Amino acid sequence: MVESFQVIYGDASKAIQSLPAGKFRAIITSPPYYGHRRYGSDGQEIGREQTVEEYLDSLAKVFVDAKKLLTDDGSLWIVIGDTRRRKEKLRVPHRLADLLVRAGYKFREDIIWYKKNSVSSSSPDNFSQAYEYVLFFSKNSRSYANLDAVRVMGNEAAEGRNRRPLPEMVQFGPERPDKEAIERISRIIHSSTPLTPLSSLPSTSEIALAYGYDPEKFCPTCYRKFKRHATRRRIGGHRHYPIFAVCNPNGKNPSNVWEIATKAHFGNEHFAIFPEELVKKVIRFSTKPGDWVLDPFAGRGTTGIAALELGRKFIGIDLYPENVERAIANLSSKSNNWNGTK
Numbered sequence: 001m002v003e004s005f006q007v008i009y010g011d012a013s014k015a016i017q018s019l020p021a022g023k024f025r026a027i028i029t030s031p032p033y034y035g036h037r038r039y040g041s042d043g044q045e046i047g048r049e050q051t052v053e054e055y056l057d058s059l060a061k062v063f064v065d066a067k068k069l070l071t072d073d074g075s076l077w078i079v080i081g082d083t084r085r086r087k088e089k090l091r092v093p094h095r096l097a098d099l100l101v102r103a104g105y106k107f108r109e110d111i112i113w114y115k116k117n118s119v120s121s122s123s124p125d126n127f128s129q130a131y132e133y134v135l136f137f138s139k140n141s142r143s144y145a146n147l148d149a150v151r152v153m154g155n156e157a158a159e160g161r162n163r164r165p166l167p168e169m170v171q172f173g174p175e176r177p178d179k180e181a182i183e184r185i186s187r188i189i190h191s192s193t194p195l196t197p198l199s200s201l202p203s204t205s206e207i208a209l210a211y212g213y214d215p216e217k218f219c220p221t222c223y224r225k226f227k228r229h230a231t232r233r234r235i236g237g238h239r240h241y242p243i244f245a246v247c248n249p250n251g252k253n254p255s256n257v258w259e260i261a262t263k264a265h266f267g268n269e270h271f272a273i274f275p276e277e278l279v280k281k282v283i284r285f286s287t288k289p290g291d292w293v294l295d296p297f298a299g300r301g302t303t304g305i306a307a308l309e310l311g312r313k314f315i316g317i318d319l320y321p322e323n324v325e326r327a328i329a330n331l332s333s334k335s336n337n338w339n340g341t342k
C-alpha cells in the first residue's frame with residue numbers, strides 16, 4: 001500500500017533534491033518570516049540571516065528548485081508576512097514574488113489573509129498588522145483550478161450590506177419567464193441611445209419580472225434583490241450587454257481577501273501554524289483527491305493534516321526532529337481515517 005504521507009527531517013533546500021520531478025499538484029507552505037522567531041539553533045534555519053537580501057535568496061532558492069517537482073499544471077502557495085525595521089516595511093512578500101517571477105513562476109494572486117482576531121499593536125505610530133499575504137504562483141500560465149470547490153454565498157464581509165435574507169424571501173430559479181415581454185424589453189433597450197431618457201426605458205423590476213423573477217425577492221447567491229440584477233442603461237459604448245443576469249446558483253467566485261481567524265489545532269497553540277480553514281481552501285481549489293501536496297517548511301504539519309482530511313497525499317520537510325516527530329504524530333491520527341477517495 002502507498003503511504004499517504006511522509007515527513008522528511010532535514011534542510012528543505014537539500015531534501016527537495018531527493019524528491020521526484022512532476023509529483024506534486026501543489027506546494028503549500030508558510031516559511032519562517034524574516035527575523036521573527038527562532039525555531040532552534042541549526043545554522044541552516046531560514047529567517048535568521050544577517051540581511052533581508054540573504055533571507056530572500058535562501059527562501060527563493062528553495063522555491064526555484066522545487067518548481068521542477070510540480071506537475072505542469074501545478075501551483076505554489078506561500079503564506080507570508082512582512083517585517084518592519086526601524087519603522088519601515090521591508091516588502092518581503094513582493095520582493096520574494098519578484099525573485100520567483102524572474103525564475104519563471106507566474107505570479108497569479110497576492111491574496112490578503114485578514115486575521116479578524118489579530119492582536120492590536122501598542123506602537124505609538126504604527127497601525128496594527130492585521131493581515132498576511134497568500135502568494136499564489138503557477139508553474140505555467142495555466143494551472144489546475146477548481147473554483148466550484150470554493151464558491152461563496154452572500155456577502156463575504158460579515159458587516160456587509162447584503163445580509164442573509166429570510167428563507168421565504170429567497171427565489172431559487174425563474175418562474176414562468178415571459179418570452180414576449182423579454183423580446184419587447186430587449187427591443188426597447190437595444191434601440192435606445194445615450195440620449196434616450198431613462199423614463200422611457202422599462203424599469204429594473206419590469207425586467208426582472210419578464211425573466212420570471214420577483215423583483216422584491218432575493219438571490220440565494222449574492223443576497224441582492226432581483227431588481228438589482230437588471231440593467232436598463234447602455235453600458236459604455238458596447239452593443240451587447242446583459243439586461244438581466246443571475247448569479248451562479250453554486251455561489252460566487254471568492255474574492256482575494258480571505259477573512260479567517262487564526263486558530264491552532266489542539267496541542268500546537270504556541271507554534272506559528274496557519275489555520276486549517278485557510279489551507280483547506282487552497283487545497284480544494286488547487287488539487288484533486290489523490291494528488292500529492294508538498295510543504296517544505298512543514299512545522300507541526302497543518303498542511304498535511306488538511307491534505308489528508310481532504311483525501312490528498314502529503315510530503316513535508318522540517319529542519320528540526322521535534323517538529324518532524326510532532327507532525328508525524330499529528331498526521332498519523334488523520335492517516336488512520338484516510339480512505340483515499342474523499
Ligand SMILES: C[S@@+](CC[C@H](N)C(=O)[O-])C[C@H]1O[C@@H](n2cnc3c(N)ncnc32)[C@H](O)[C@@H]1O
Pocket residue numbers: 010011012013029030031032033039044045046271272273274296297298299300301302303317318319320323
Ligand atoms: C512558520 S513555521 C511552519 C508552520 C507550519 N505551517 C505549521 O502549520 O505548523 C516554519 C517552519 O520552517 C522550519 N524551517 C526553518 N528553516 C528550515 C529549513 N532550512 N529547512 C526546513 N525547514 C525549516 C521551522 O523549523 C518551522 O517549523
